[in-house]
Amino acid sequence: xxxxxxxxxxxxxxxxxxxxxQAPTEDYHDIxxxxxxxxxxxxxxxxxxxxxxxxxxxxxxKIPVEQTWHHKSCGQCGHIPGYSTSIFWxxxxxxxxxxxxxxxxSCTAWNYYASATSNxxxxxxxxxxxxxxxxxxxxxxxxxCATSFGHYKETRQQLIHHPELRRQVRAIxxxxxxxxxxxxxxxxxxxWVHAVRDRIAERQVHDMSGIRATVHPACHYHKLIGEDAxxxxxxxxxxxxxxxxxxxxxxxxEVGDYSTWADCCGFGFRHILVSRDFxxxxxxxxxxxxxxxxxxPDILITHDTGCVTxxxxxxxxxxxxxxxxxxxxxxxxxxxxxxxxxxxYKVLQLHWHSTDSRPFLEKLGVDHQKxxxxxxxxxxxxxxxxxxxMTWEDADG
Amino acid sequence: xxxxxxxxxxxxxxxxxxxxxxxxxxxRCVLVEKRMVLGGTPELANYAALTPDFRDAGEAMAEMAKAxxxxxxxxxxxxxxxxxxSGAAGGFEVSLKSGTGNETVKAGAVVIATGFxxxxxxxxxxxxxxxxxxxxxxxxxLEKMLREKKVVRPSNGEPPKRMCFIQxxxxxxxxxxxxxxxxxxxxxxxxxxxxxxxLLPDCKVFIFYIDMRMYGxxxxxxxxxSQEKYKVNYIKGIATDIRKKGDKLIVxxxxxxxxxxxxxxxxxxxxxxxxEASSGTKEMAEIFGVELNKYKFIETTGGALNTVATSVExxxxxGAATGPADIEDSISSASAAAMKAVSIVRKKAxxx
Amino acid sequence: xTLDLSGKQYAxxxxxxxxxxxxxxxKDFRFEQYLYGCYECGICVAACPSARFYDFSPRKIAQxxxxxDVDLFYVFLNDSVWDCSQCFSCDVCPRKNSPGGxxxxxxxxxxxxxxxxxxxxxxxxxxxxxxxxxxGTQVAPxxxxxxxxxxxxxHVKDIAENLEAWRRALxxxxxxxxxxxxQVDEKTITELYLIWHMTGVMDMxxxxxxxxxxxxxxxxxxxxxxxxxxxxFD
Numbered sequence: 016x017x018x019x020x021x022x023x024x025x026x027x028x029x030x031x032x033x034x035x036x037q038a039p040t041e042d043y044h045d046i047x048x049x050x051x052x053x054x055x056x057x058x059x060x061x062x063x064x065x066x067x068x069x070x071x072x073x074x075x076x077k078i079p080v081e082q083t084w085h086h087k088s089c090g091q092c093g094h095i096p097g098y099s100t101s102i103f104w105x106x107x108x109x110x111x112x113x114x115x116x117x118x119x120x121s122c123t124a125w126n127y128y129a130s131a132t133s134n135x136x137x138x139x140x141x142x143x144x145x146x147x148x149x150x151x152x153x154x155x156x157x158x159x160c161a162t163s164f165g166h167y168k169e170t171r172q173q174l175i176h177h178p179e180l181r182r183q184v185r186a187i188x189x190x191x192x193x194x195x196x197x198x199x200x201x202x203x204x205x206x207w208v209h210a211v212r213d214r215i216a217e218r219q220v221h222d223m224s225g226i227r228a229t230v231h232p233a234c235h236y237h238k239l240i241g242e243d244a245x246x247x248x249x250x251x252x253x254x255x256x257x258x259x260x261x262x263x264x265x266x267x268x269e270v271g272d273y274s275t276w277a278d279c280c281g282f283g284f285r286h287i288l289v290s291r292d293f294x295x296x297x298x299x300x301x302x303x304x305x306x307x308x309x310x311x312p313d314i315l316i317t318h319d320t321g322c323v324t325x326x327x328x329x330x331x332x333x334x335x336x337x338x339x340x341x342x343x344x345x346x347x348x349x350x351x352x353x354x355x356x357x358x359x360y361k362v363l364q365l366h367w368h369s370t371d372s373r374p375f376l377e378k379l380g381v382d383h384q385k386x387x388x389x390x391x392x393x394x395x396x397x398x399x400x401x402x403x404x405m406t407w408e409d410a411d412g
Numbered sequence: 413x414x415x416x417x418x419x420x421x422x423x424x425x426x427x428x429x430x431x432x433x434x435x436x437x438x439x440r441c442v443l444v445e446k447r448m449v450l451g452g453t454p455e456l457a458n459y460a461a462l463t464p465d466f467r468d469a470g471e472a473m474a475e476m477a478k479a480x481x482x483x484x485x486x487x488x489x490x491x492x493x494x495x496x497x498s499g500a501a502g503g504f505e506v507s508l509k510s511g512t513g514n515e516t517v518k519a520g521a522v523v524i525a526t527g528f529x530x531x532x533x534x535x536x537x538x539x540x541x542x543x544x545x546x547x548x549x550x551x552x553x554l555e556k557m558l559r560e561k562k563v564v565r566p567s568n569g570e571p572p573k574r575m576c577f578i579q580x581x582x583x584x585x586x587x588x589x590x591x592x593x594x595x596x597x598x599x600x601x602x603x604x605x606x607x608x609x610x611l612l613p614d615c616k617v618f619i620f621y622i623d624m625r626m627y628g629x630x631x632x633x634x635x636x637x638s639q640e641k642y643k644v645n646y647i648k649g650i651a652t653d654i655r656k657k658g659d660k661l662i663v664x665x666x667x668x669x670x671x672x673x674x675x676x677x678x679x680x681x682x683x684x685x686x687x688e689a690s691s692g693t694k695e696m697a698e699i700f701g702v703e704l705n706k707y708k709f710i711e712t713t714g715g716a717l718n719t720v721a722t723s724v725e726x727x728x729x730x731g732a733a734t735g736p737a738d739i740e741d742s743i744s745s746a747s748a749a750a751m752k753a754v755s756i757v758r759k760k761a762x763x764x
Numbered sequence: 765x766t767l768d769l770s771g772k773q774y775a776x777x778x779x780x781x782x783x784x785x786x787x788x789x790x791k792d793f794r795f796e797q798y799l800y801g802c803y804e805c806g807i808c809v810a811a812c813p814s815a816r817f818y819d820f821s822p823r824k825i826a827q828x829x830x831x832x833d834v835d836l837f838y839v840f841l842n843d844s845v846w847d848c849s850q851c852f853s854c855d856v857c858p859r860k861n862s863p864g865g866x867x868x869x870x871x872x873x874x875x876x877x878x879x880x881x882x883x884x885x886x887x888x889x890x891x892x893x894x895x896x897x898x899x900g901t902q903v904a905p906x907x908x909x910x911x912x913x914x915x916x917x918x919h920v921k922d923i924a925e926n927l928e929a930w931r932r933a934l935x936x937x938x939x940x941x942x943x944x945x946x947q948v949d950e951k952t953i954t955e956l957y958l959i960w961h962m963t964g965v966m967d968m969x970x971x972x973x974x975x976x977x978x979x980x981x982x983x984x985x986x987x988x989x990x991x992x993x994x995x996x997f998d
Binding site: 091144407 | 792793794797811813814816817818846849850851852853855856868871872874875882885886887888889892893896900901902903904905907908913915916917919922923926929930931932933934935936937938939940945946947948949951952953955956958959960962963964965968969972993
């Protein structure tokens with residue numbers, strides 16, 4: 016009910032809490048469980064301990080805390096490796112058991128959305144192969160990329176509604192010696208960050224209260240099958256996904272709102288690889304410049320492979336045209352790791368980014384010159400053959 | 413069998429009209445209203461003027477309330493709710509609860525007139541920021557301002573220079589599950605746009621719509637005047653989101669007539685929220701065992717030729733309890749329900 | 765570039781051929797959840813990034829298909845669908861259409877039928893397809909070459925020059941790779957090949973890039989045979 020009496024009241028006096036009884040969709044949990052009862056698939060249940068959060072329609076979503084199977088992202092591991100490294104680093108620092116598998120392929124959705132050289136059955140089989148592989152280890156899948164996350168939700172929906180597709184995918188998996196396994200929840204890593212944000216904040220070593228940030232939510236996180244996305248009454252009045260913003264607020268960061276918050280980043284899948292004029296223009300004109308003009312943030316935080324890539328790499332060329340750019344971009348995982356004292360180059364691997372995060376590091380009192388020298392020295396040891404790899408211990412050294 | 417009174421549930425326009433109709437043709441009626449006042453949603457939500465005739469809503473509701481309160485054939489029970497029912501057509505026993513305790517009344521027939529509630533724009537059309545931005549309002553919020561003859565931006569108390577209405581919020585939407593037109597919002601928005609232009613001649617007013625639905629005489633009573641006399645701008649295209657920029661709201665949509673995306677700054681945005689079945693309607697359906705339709709309103713079972721019969725003999729429904737309805741429709745269906753209710757009371761008494 | 769909706773550029777294409785492709789889109793099992801009907805409300809265009817930079821309208825594409833206007837559909841199939849960003853911002857549709865999903869189907873049909881426009885749109889894209897097919901990971905560190913991403917800044921050159929050492933400077937043991945994003949088991953890649961094979965993906969690639977198909981075919985056939993799977997590409 017709209018609060019009729021509160022006519023001249025401000026928005027803060029209008030309270031909204033999503034009511035699952037009014038959800039316009041059938042609860043996917045119920046259908047996934049029902050299909051298990053009918054013998055269509057096995058459900059991989061979220062292991063305890065888990066954190067219960069609310070999704071868009073106010074239904075409960077379980078987020079696993081540990082025993083997580085990390086479904087890595089090709090764009091992150093390939094081009095922004097500090098992104099995934101930071102996720103693992105946080106797990107280690109919080110003492111949480113996780114598994115970083117080699118029996119995992121890309122979701123292949125980047126290629127699919129870019130080139131259409133695939134089809135629904137192939138995409139579903141790839142997804143279910145990865146889920147089956149996770150199940151075999153006993154660890155629960157947690158998905159690093161928002162496109163994988165979105166695409167897997169799409170796949171789940173197709174498998175739910177099309178028995179013929181289930182039969183086809185089950186037959187393919189049988190040939191691989193695997194069963195059809197559907198996870199109870201499809202979980203994005205940033206939801207895990209949200210779920211453990213207070214633990215992260217407890218270990219915070221850099222005061223971030225003077226920092227102002229902007230947030231870019233990934234389209235494939237909150238628009239593509241948006242009902243799984245996490246919402247909270249205390250963030251944007253449960254009108255937009257709480258993800259990232261909740262985490263930044265837990266770290267004491269001021270999150271600035273801007274008028275193109277819901278716009279895409281301009282990634283475009285094929286565009287970022289072969290039609291980058293579009294990606295650059297969109298990222299700069301619709302996101303970066305708007306944030307600079309309306310908020311002037313110290314840092315832009317997002318939670319997806321494509322978004323970090325586009326928003327970060329698109330600013331360099333725009334500088335030549337005197338555009339109002341120059342905003343450092345990081346993932347929430349990198350920012351959280353940094354807050355907990357992670358090394359900016361050995362863990363965050365900021366040298367893979369295009370934008371300059373040094374002013375931001377300076378504002379936090381991080382000596383980036385010293386840090387980069389340490390990194391270079393570590394690389395020298397690798398090049399000279401003194402060491403083969405940088406270990407987790409080295410990364411904290 | 414003696415002729416028992418008709419129980420009318422709901423003291424809004426439809427319930428009051430049904431009660432008055434029953435009394436006018438010489439039968440007794442018990443009118444139950446859970447709030448402490450009669451007048452229904454127009455009273456609760458502070459409507460300024462009725463659509464389409466611009467009649468003062470407070471005055472109109474007061475007149476209707478007086479008609480039933482002054483009629484000794486109508487036993488008006490405010491602050492009273494229906495708890496339970498037994499019996500059948502011609503002889504229902506209905507237990508009522510009020511501040512003074514529980515009581516069972518006998519009734520030969522029942523008229524459910526429990527109305528609607530406005531769609532809550534936080535629920536799914538979330539990109540409109542009703543719960544985020546002071547200057548995003550609903551038709552209902554604006555109606556109260558119009559009643560007070562003071563239309564201002566809640567953020568700063570200043571009158572708006574540019575404002576817009578966004579139509580079909582919570583209606584005609586498969587995403588939300590409300591796969592129906594709420595019928596009245598187009599007319600109400602047009603009516604309110606005229607009232608705003610009368611109060612604030614310098615304020616530019618826009619209406620973003622999918623289809624403007626002002627059938628019959630509403631065309632020349634509100635649609636054309638708003639456009640021709642009051643220069644309200646109608647733009648075919650619905651907004652995808654509303655975001656704040658400085659102290660303005662940016663409304664983003666496509667101007668589909670011109671075929672271009674648009675982003676327009678506004679001081680005030682009014683969401684034309686539609687109708688949903690009220691909680692009272694759902695509760696009464698449960699108690700009386702009448703079926704709801706797929707839209708959660710009470711299902712009328714008589715097709716086009718009987719718009720007030722329900723799945724239970726002797727129980728009728730009228731007004732917005734059976735689906736989106738304007739005041740004109742509500743009053744008409746209330747009269748029909750009164751007539752049908754009385755006729756079954758009479759037939760059962762004669763038979764029995 | 766302004767989109768020519770007159771259809772005269774495709775006047776030489778048989779109506780039956782256009783209709784065949786149209787029917788192929790409609791018979792996809794996802795079609796009925798991707799297109800119900802269209803209000804012409806424009807919410808999809810308002811939310812669409814591509815509509816701001818191209819003469820591109822998800823509303824018009826959805827409308828052409830809803831109206832079963834086969835000539836118009838054919839124009840969009842060739843000259844418009846590759847502009848879509850596949851972000852699914854258009855999923856806000858009050859009719860619950862997914863114009864982006866509809867475009868996915870249209871692209872698949874364009875690829876399956878080897879349309880010249882699809883081949884052209886995917887020109888320069890083959891290396892990405894090769895990467896995903898061959899390594900099981902989609903983009904890889906060794907794709908970061910200054911000549912491929914000259915607009916991203918000087919760090920791309922630094923990465924390329926130091927790639928091997930910088931990869932070893934990553935603490936996660938799975939990420940020391942340069943040709944793949946992470947280390948993928950041989951068995952896992954073979955399973956992926958089998959999926960491509962069993963779902964007809966190789967046939968789709970053959971339609972748009974015969975050369976790439978031949979290379980992949982060689983790689984995959986050998987691996988699958990070694991793994992003891994009975995498959996053959998013909």
